[in-house]
Amino acid sequence: ESTGGDIFQLGNMSWQILRVEPGVVRVADAKGAPPSLPFWLGEGPGRTRELAAEIATLREGCVEQEGGREAWLRSECGRGLPEAAASQVAEFVEAGRAALGAVPTQKLVILERFFDESGGMQLVVHAPFGSRINRAWGLALRKRFCVGFGFELQAAANEEAIVLSLGPQHSFELEGVFDYLQPETARGVLVQALLASPMFETRWRWNAQRSLMLDRSRNGKRIPANLLRMRANDLLAAAFPQVLACPETLPGGPIEVPMEHPVVRQTIEDCLTEAMDVDGFLEVLWGLRDGRIAKRAVDTPEPSAFARGILNSAPYTFLDDAPLEERRTQAVSSRRILDIRTADELGALDADAVARVCEEAWPQPESAEEVHEALLWIGYVTAAEAAPWKAWVDELRAGGRIVAEGDRLFAAEAGRDP
Numbered sequence: 001e002s003t004g005g006d007i008f009q010l011g012n013m014s015w016q017i018l019r020v021e022p023g024v025v026r027v028a029d030a031k032g033a034p035p036s037l038p039f040w041l042g043e044g045p046g047r048t049r050e051l052a053a054e055i056a057t058l059r060e061g062c063v064e065q066e067g068g069r070e071a072w073l074r075s076e077c078g079r080g081l082p083e084a085a086a087s088q089v090a091e092f093v094e095a096g097r098a099a100l101g102a103v104p105t106q107k108l109v110i111l112e113r114f115f116d117e118s119g120g121m122q123l124v125v126h127a128p129f130g131s132r133i134n135r136a137w138g139l140a141l142r143k144r145f146c147v148g149f150g151f152e153l154q155a156a157a158n159e160e161a162i163v164l165s166l167g168p169q170h171s172f173e174l175e176g177v178f179d180y181l182q183p184e185t186a187r188g189v190l191v192q193a194l195l196a197s198p199m200f201e202t203r204w205r206w207n208a209q210r211s212l213m214l215d216r217s218r219n220g221k222r223i224p225a226n227l228l229r230m231r232a233n234d235l236l237a238a239a240f241p242q243v244l245a246c247p248e249t250l251p252g253g254p255i256e257v258p259m260e261h262p263v264v265r266q267t268i269e270d271c272l273t274e275a276m277d278v279d280g281f282l283e284v285l286w287g288l289r290d291g292r293i294a295k296r297a298v299d300t301p302e303p304s305a306f307a308r309g310i311l312n313s314a315p316y317t318f319l320d321d322a323p324l325e326e327r328r329t330q331a332v333s334s335r336r337i338l339d340i341r342t343a344d345e346l347g348a349l350d351a352d353a354v355a356r357v358c359e360e361a362w363p364q365p366e367s368a369e370e371v372h373e374a375l376l377w378i379g380y381v382t383a384a385e386a387a388p389w390k391a392w393v394d395e396l397r398a399g400g401r402i403v404a405e406g407d408r409l410f411a412a413e414a415g416r417d418p
Contacts, residue, residue, distance in 0.1 A: 003017070003020065004017055004018055004019050004020070005017065006036055007030045007033050007034070007035045007036050008035050008036070009035040013029070013030075014029075014030040014031075014032060014033055014034070014035045015027040015028065015029065015030055016028050016029075016030040016033070046130050046131035046132045046135075046159065047130040047131065047132075047159050048130065049129075049130060049133075049277070049280055051130070052106070052128055052129055052130035052133075052159065053106055055128060056104075056105040056106045056107075056128045057105070057106075058073075058076060058077075059093055059103055059105060059128070060103060060105045060107070061076065062089070062090060062093050062103075063093060063094075063097055063103045069086075069090040069093075069094075070083060070086040070087050070090055071086075073086040073089055073090060074086050092305055095304075095305040096304050096305040096306040099298075099300055099304035099305060099306075100112060100126070100296070100298050100300070100304050100306065101296070101298060102296055103306075104126035104127065104128055104160075104161075104306065105128065106128060106129060106293070107292075107293060107294060108293070108294045108295075108296060109125065109126065109127050109178075109284075109288065109293055109294070109295055109296070110125075110126040110296045110297070110298060111123065111124070111125055111126075111174055111175075111177055111178070111295075111296070111297040111298065112124040112126060112298050112299075112300055112303070112304060112306075112307055113174050113297075113298075113299050113300070114299070114300045114301065114302055114303055114307075114332075116165075116328065116329075116331040116332045116333075117331040117332070117333055118328060118331040119168050120165065120166050120167045120168055120170075120328060120331070121166040121170065122163060122164070122165055122166065122303070122307075122311070122328070122329065122332060123163065123164040123165075123166055123174075123177070124161050124162070124163050124303070124306075124307045124310060124311075125137070125138075125141070125161060125162040125163075125164075125177075126160070126161050126306055126307075127160075127161060127162065127284070128159070128160050128161075129280065129284060130159055130277070130280075131157060131158055131159045131317075132275070132276050132277035132280070133276070133277045133280040133281050133284060134157040134158065134159070134160075134161070134162050135157045135275065135276050135319070136190055136272075136276035136277060136278055136280075136281040137157070137162055137181075137281055137284070138155050138156070138157035138162040138164075138319050139155075139157075139190060139193040139194060139197065139276075139319055140181055140186055140189045140190040140193055140281075141155075141162065141164065141177075141180060141181060142155040142164060142193065142319055142320070143189050143190075143192055143193035144180045144181060144189060145164065145166075145170070145180075148180075149169065149170055151167065151169065151170075152320065153165060153166065153320070154318075154320050154322050154327060154328050154329075155318075155319040155320055156310060156313050156317040156318050156319055156329070157310075157317055157319060158309060158310055158313050158317045160306070160309055160310065161306065161307065161309065161310040162310070163307075163310045163311060163313075163329060165327070165328035165329060174297040174298075174299065175295070175297045177297075178288055178295050178297075181285055182285070182289075183282050183285040183286045183289065186281065186282060186285055187272075187278060187282065188254070190272070190276075190278060190281070191257060191268060191272070192254050192255060194268075194271045194272070194276075195243055195255060195257075196243075197271075197319065198321075199271050199275045200243070200267060200268075200271055201232070201233070201236070203267050203270045203271055203274075203275070204232060204235075204236055204263070204264075204267045205228065205229065205232040206270075207263050207266050207267050207270065208232050208235055208236075208263060209228075211262075211263055213235055213263065214228065214231055214232055214235060215231075216228070239258070239261050239263065239264055240257070240258055240261065240264050242255045242256065243255070303332060311329045311332055312329075363378065365389060365392065367392065368392035368395045368396055371386075371389050371392045371393065371396060372396055372401055372402070372411055375402065375409065375410065375411040375414060376411050376413075376414055379410075379414070380408040380409060380410045380414075381408070381409050382407050382408060382409070383404075383407050383408075383409065384407075386409055393409065400412060
């Protein structure tokens, strides 16, 4: 997160960063210059199932209130919630409901799809089940898309939603996405998906150290972290070579996991139960199948208010290796969220302005030839509209240059197509 020129404090001295290299930061004495404030960008613990359920219930209750939502929110959340914050929450929920037609809860999962500026699409799964369940769902769904379409996708998952960045080659019925994963086979799909994710190598290294397969120190000296990673990868290549093998050398189909190896088995279980909640994920899939969880699919012209969070999520939510500056979600543009009344009135036309433009555009002929020319480009006029031009119209009709069809007058050589 730091660049050359930044100043940080270490102990009682300040240092200026000269350049950042892989594994090395070159610094120089800042000669007492005040350090810039550090900041931390990291992942916190995901919501528990209980907390995610409470937040979803609160959102659902907010929508059910016909009036006085701010007062209801303050009564539910306590007086510690300022009135201005309660008003913003109510407006946010109502804006999302207006765009999607409903509010996603743990009883209703909503799929939202919209185009981005690159010509591709963004698929957002609104599922407020917490990051551990959504991470599992996102990885498995990304794997299913990869196998089905043959292309790797960018994806991210947070506490509220999952986003999959699609290209022009991805064409499918939106409602069919609910059937891409089946509860009987979803665990196996998820295991295949997590093998290529950074969480597997990280937890493999942790387990290798805890099992004493990997030395933390040698000859009384601590082994540097970069060497630990290299040695952990060497151990992984010996125990589970398919994970690090060249893709061209692997047979087609799923990778066979050596579950008989205790550290490999423990690493898989840690990924499924610590980094993710595989049991909760399977419960969601069963709920979608048996109807306990309702389903809704919506194509929208622009992202809803509920989609803004996942589109601008932090790097720790990413489920692939693409950096922030290369995310396809950066190609999504939309106007700022407006209150419902303003959004409904946005683009409404002023009646006086419409009348003035119509008057300015209406032809003002000064001869029979100009009447005929006007009919060629205007299409037709009614008898009432042609009343001010009656003398010229009669002259043109006598010459066969204007024909009447009912109440409409056309130029004789003009087409009748709309």
